[in-house]
Amino acid sequence: MDMVPNKRILLRQFATGTPDETDMELSVGKVSLRVPPGSGAILVKNLYLSCDPYMRGRMREYYGSYIPPFVPGSVIEGFGVCKVVDSEDPYYKPGDLISGLTGWEEYSLIEQTKQWRKIQFEDIPLSYHLGLLGMPGFTAYAGFYEVCAPKKGESVFVSAASGAVGQLVGQLAKLHGCFVVGSAGTKQKVDLLKNKLGFDEAFNYKEEPNLDAALKRYFPLGIDIYFDNVGGVMLDAALLNMRLFGRIAVCGMVSQTSLPSSVGIHNLNMLIFKRIRMQGFLQSDYLHLFPEFTEKIIEYYKQGKIVYIEDMSEGIESAPSSFVGLFSGKNIGKQVIRVASE
Amino acid sequence: MDMVPNKRILLRQFATGTPDETDMELSVGKVSLRVPPGSGAILVKNLYLSCDPYMRGRMREYYGSYIPPFVPGSVIEGFGVCKVVDSEDPYYKPGDLISGLTGWEEYSLIEQTKQWRKIQFEDIPLSYHLGLLGMPGFTAYAGFYEVCAPKKGESVFVSAASGAVGQLVGQLAKLHGCFVVGSAGTKQKVDLLKNKLGFDEAFNYKEEPNLDAALKRYFPLGIDIYFDNVGGVMLDAALLNMRLFGRIAVCGMVSQTSLPSSVGIHNLNMLIFKRIRMQGFLQSDYLHLFPEFTEKIIEYYKQGKIVYIEDMSEGIESAPSSFVGLFSGKNIGKQVIRVASE
Numbered sequence: 001m002d003m004v005p006n007k008r009i010l011l012r013q014f015a016t017g018t019p020d021e022t023d024m025e026l027s028v029g030k031v032s033l034r035v036p037p038g039s040g041a042i043l044v045k046n047l048y049l050s051c052d053p054y055m056r057g058r059m060r061e062y063y064g065s066y067i068p069p070f071v072p073g074s075v076i077e078g079f080g081v082c083k084v085v086d087s088e089d090p091y092y093k094p095g096d097l098i099s100g101l102t103g104w105e106e107y108s109l110i111e112q113t114k115q116w117r118k119i120q121f122e123d124i125p126l127s128y129h130l131g132l133l134g135m136p137g138f139t140a141y142a143g144f145y146e147v148c149a150p151k152k153g154e155s156v157f158v159s160a161a162s163g164a165v166g167q168l169v170g171q172l173a174k175l176h177g178c179f180v181v182g183s184a185g186t187k188q189k190v191d192l193l194k195n196k197l198g199f200d201e202a203f204n205y206k207e208e209p210n211l212d213a214a215l216k217r218y219f220p221l222g223i224d225i226y227f228d229n230v231g232g233v234m235l236d237a238a239l240l241n242m243r244l245f246g247r248i249a250v251c252g253m254v255s256q257t258s259l260p261s262s263v264g265i266h267n268l269n270m271l272i273f274k275r276i277r278m279q280g281f282l283q284s285d286y287l288h289l290f291p292e293f294t295e296k297i298i299e300y301y302k303q304g305k306i307v308y309i310e311d312m313s314e315g316i317e318s319a320p321s322s323f324v325g326l327f328s329g330k331n332i333g334k335q336v337i338r339v340a341s342e
Numbered sequence: 343m344d345m346v347p348n349k350r351i352l353l354r355q356f357a358t359g360t361p362d363e364t365d366m367e368l369s370v371g372k373v374s375l376r377v378p379p380g381s382g383a384i385l386v387k388n389l390y391l392s393c394d395p396y397m398r399g400r401m402r403e404y405y406g407s408y409i410p411p412f413v414p415g416s417v418i419e420g421f422g423v424c425k426v427v428d429s430e431d432p433y434y435k436p437g438d439l440i441s442g443l444t445g446w447e448e449y450s451l452i453e454q455t456k457q458w459r460k461i462q463f464e465d466i467p468l469s470y471h472l473g474l475l476g477m478p479g480f481t482a483y484a485g486f487y488e489v490c491a492p493k494k495g496e497s498v499f500v501s502a503a504s505g506a507v508g509q510l511v512g513q514l515a516k517l518h519g520c521f522v523v524g525s526a527g528t529k530q531k532v533d534l535l536k537n538k539l540g541f542d543e544a545f546n547y548k549e550e551p552n553l554d555a556a557l558k559r560y561f562p563l564g565i566d567i568y569f570d571n572v573g574g575v576m577l578d579a580a581l582l583n584m585r586l587f588g589r590i591a592v593c594g595m596v597s598q599t600s601l602p603s604s605v606g607i608h609n610l611n612m613l614i615f616k617r618i619r620m621q622g623f624l625q626s627d628y629l630h631l632f633p634e635f636t637e638k639i640i641e642y643y644k645q646g647k648i649v650y651i652e653d654m655s656e657g658i659e660s661a662p663s664s665f666v667g668l669f670s671g672k673n674i675g676k677q678v679i680r681v682a683s684e
Contacts, residue, residue, distance in 0.1 A: 262608045271622030272624065277619065280613030
């Protein structure tokens with residue numbers, strides 16, 4: 001029957017406040033490496049798993065979001081890069097490298113194969129399909145070009161700028177001819193932004209007693225585009241510094257995700273004074289652009305115009321602590337878990 | 343020298359909190375009814391003056407808005423319908439009826455004549471050029487069609503719905519084939535909305551202990567378009583009830599205008615979950631549409647498809663109390679001051 005042990009990370013309970021490692025638990029199950037005949041499913045070996053802040057939203061019992069909660073007692077779900085072990089779907093063959101929504105476990109049986117993608121660009125690190133070429137990278141791409149509607153010469157502010165999304169937003173903005181400033185939470189990240197990711201300026205928000213004053217220092221003429229990954233007090237300060245007809249792409253509110261009650265935003269009157277467009281978005285609404293995104297980013301990457309920083313942890317056992325680390329800013333760059341060698 | 347007495351309303355001091363009549367004062371000056379030769383100016387008799395909530399913003403010492411503060415000790419400025427008494431501008435002749443930004447006084451010397459409009463439609467009440475056919479009406483028109491991007495069959499919520507702007511938004515939305523619900527602050531206004539202005543439903547927000555629940559009652563499937571005239575807790579409740587790809591036109595925040603610190607908005611995460619576009623706007627950014635607006639609204643009005651409710655006070659002396667009344671919702675419909683008969 002080809003049954004093998006399968007280490008898995010289960011959601012133990014819905015999280016309250018900042019997620020804690022104890023909200024998850026390691027369990028060892030068994031899995032058959034054969035797909036039930038005629039099922040149309042595939043069986044994959046998970047090579048890399050992605051830790052993304054949006055997953056915090058699935059750790060609460062709330063059904064009004066774009067994606068349902070995880071089920072306590074069940075395997076956590078997330079994006080992965082995987083190798084096909086067995087397939088009853090004619091499109092996939094054993095050995096294929098593919099990416100899609102998988103389980104936080106060593107092997108997963110995938111019954112819904114439609115949203116998966118085959119990986120065809122093998123001269124790029126496989127794990128990049130979870131970041132640069134995956135959901136976060138595409139979030140940066142769709143958010144920047146489609147939501148921010150950037151013009152050459154505009155001033156762009158990116159929060160959580162060294163994160164999975166922010167680092168690409170900043171680089172795309174530079175390639176577009178914008179002036180780009182990023183905020184992050186450690187000196188090391190600020191250095192990366194300035195010295196490796198090509199931001200014009202960067203600052204450590206934790207060292208700024210007055211975010212409004214900090215933004216005024218970096219943007220004396222104001223901000224045309226704010227790519228918001230954090231919400232909260234940074235959003236409120238950015239609102240005070242927007243220019244006429246500015247745009248705010250609301251990508252995430254990681255500063256608020258774990259609070260029982262969010263920080264109130266007080267400066268929305270600026271939307272009127274400055275005629276600002278503030279827009280929430282999800283990359284999944286722009287999937288028709290995915291092929292052009294892939295092509296363009298791969299070209300930039302091969303030309304050396306874009307770099308991508310990853311934070312790689314080793315082994316499925318490291319998944320809970322890696323995930324929890326996102327919310328204290330422990331990760332530097334895109335957080336990935338290496339589950340297995342190819 | 344043709345000097346005549348000129349009753350004027352001065353700003354005595356910047357307002358703190360809700361504007362008070364004592365922030366203004368009546369003064370009697372003198373004015374020459376002759377324009378200085380060669381000045382290019384015009385001298386007008388003010389017939390109707392407009393009380394608009396945005397004017398509260400000019401009663402504080404804040405320079406970051408789209409319009410500078412009033413000057414304490416000087417005449418308050420606002421929209422008016424006026425008759426030309428004397429003119430050194432060849433475009434205007436004595437006797438012309440015109441509308442534009444004038445002073446809260448009986449006669450005004452207008453040096454900047456470019457932003458003024460001649461009134462050509464004399465079978466419509468003159469005062470309507472301050473409301474239905476003026477800045478508030480055009481705000482409704484530009485905001486609804488350009489910012490809200492409405493589609494037939496969508497669900498529209500309008501706050502301050504019987505006000506100068508809201509009453510037209512609701513009627514335009516009905517003409518567009520939308521389902522329209524309005525909120526207002528008295529039973530009388532709610533009755534007007536339902537029985538005279540053609541809203542599908544209306545409610546008195548002061549009688550709703552839970553605005554979220556009220557909106558869920560009227561919009562069980564959610565809101566596609568929220569035309570926000572009030573901000574604050576109503577905005578927060580509306581955010582919870584928006585549908586996917588909803589739009590919020592941020593027209594005004596009259597509930598917040600007078601607060602030393604605004605009420606915090608807590609539900610902006612809905613912008614992401616529901617991919618909402620929230621946009622501040624000013625009618626003055628859409629002036630290229632003014633001719634089509636005038637034509638369309640006059641046609642609707644003459645066809646009896648649109649009505650417009652005004653609250654008229656008598657005499658320049660009534661201006662301060664009329665203005666202050668806006669902030670307690672005393673006015674029913676567009677607040678106008680009749681200064682003189684034509």
